[in-house]
Amino acid sequence: MARLKDCLNIEDLRQAASRRAHKMVFDYIDGGADDERTLVNNSRAFDRYDLAFKVLTGVDHIDPSITLLGERLDVPFLCSPAAGNRLFHTEGERAVAKAAADVGTIYALSTLSSVSLEEIAELTDGPKWFQLYVWKDRALVKEMLDRARAAGYTALVLTVDFPITGNRERDPRNGFTIPPTYGVRQAIDAVRAPFWTRDFLLGPPIRYANLSGDTPAVSLNQFVAEQLHAGFDWKDAEWLLGEWNGNAVIKGVVRPDDARRAVELGFDAISISNHGGRQLDHSPAPIDALPAIADEIGSDAELILDGGVRRGTDILKALALGARAVSFARPYLYGLAAGGYAGASRALQIMADAVRRDMALMGIRSVSEIDASFVRTR
Ligand SMILES: Cc1cc2nc3c(=O)[nH]c(=O)nc-3n(C[C@H](O)[C@H](O)[C@H](O)COP(=O)(O)O)c2cc1C
DSSP states (O other): OOOGGGOOSHHHHHHHHHHHSOHHHHHHHHOOSTTOHHHHHHHHGGGGEEEOOOOSSOOSSOBOOEEETTEEESSSEEEOOOSOGGGTOTTHHHHHHHHHHHHTOOEEEOTTOSSOHHHHHHHOSSOEEEEEOOBSOHHHHHHHHHHHHHHTOOEEEEEOSOSSOOOOTHHHHHTOOSSOOOOHHHHHHHHHSHHHHHHHHHSOOOOOHHHHTTSOOOOHHHHHHHHBOTTOOHHHHHHHHHHHOSOEEEEEEOOHHHHHHHHHHTOSEEEEEOGGGTSSTTOOOHHHHHHHHHHHHTTSSEEEEESOOOSHHHHHHHHHTTOSEEEESHHHHHHHHHHHHHHHHHHHHHHHHHHHHHHHHHTOSBGGGOOGGGEEEO
16 A cells, blocks of 8 residues: 555545545545536646746745634635545544644534534634534524534534435445445455455444434435435525524535625625535536636625645635635545545645645745736636
8 A cells, every 4th residue: 555655646645545445435435426527627627727927026935824704724725524534434534623723724524424523623723614414304403503603613614505415326336325235246345445444344333423423324315315405495594594693604606696695695605616526417617617706706705616626726726716715525535545644634734735835836925915817717
């Protein structure tokens, strides 16, 4: 197995994850909906933009810090929410929370985390947001908001691109369920992934710790089908904002009109996202959706670009086109699956180093100096 320190970039970590994790688990992280056009395009779309660097600006001191919803972050990126991290590595969300705090950024914890929101809140002093899927049971939603507020989460992230689950064909093809079940094929693949299998079988069972307490998770698809509130609409979002009464991010918007409506309703930030290509295939890449939303919203809300970010240059392109910050999940999930805390940490450090290096190469000393003049559309 490649050593983590030999992983120079996110693709190296992806390869390391594919070697360590069970195939069905790796595919759950790596895959997207339908023909995976959006999954691929999310990253590829960055190639349509070039960076016109400045020279002789004196770049001996680089400051990549930003302010996002009033919080100072040491880097212009944060960790997007991702479900059930215990599947990828026994250290699960604990590892990611620590790695995020180390680089001085926000960890957005998923509703469907395998460690409770209270435990993650206690684990580090780093800033944390709580991501919410909306369940049919309003009492459950209210209880979660109360718990997140009491635990000190500083913003609510409402994910809106997930009214139902997207069609991810790798999962049924692999016979993937949460928790995993084993037929002959899964057992053969388990032998091919001995480190993952040993850790998974010896560790505690996976559960959705925010929902089910000590009860093992039922199948994700079954749970989502039963509990997700597909009828949730703008009126319900208004109700939710009133219940939360704090900083709120709407995650999963690609249209300027939806972005405008969200701002009018009271959302403080918009995460331009298509769920990493896991929901509607052929939805636009966030980097392509960003300019029109930035034009529409101006400074009325803060914009986060989410999806496809793998390089420092991707981050700087997004900032130049109007994002306040970017977020990503797979980069740290590959790291986690490849090597627990050390791997998640490696992923975030690779990104942090890349931002600094690329800022210097662009002739930018602080993030406030970045503007549209640095980007050329090919
Ligand atoms: C394995 C996995 C699980 C995810 N779980 C959630 C989730 O629980 N809630 C959520 O809002 N988004 C979830 N997402 C979407 C991410 O938050 C994010 O929008 C997306 O992964 C961004 O694309 P990137 O991974 O290419 O950076 C998940 C993504 C992955 C890959």
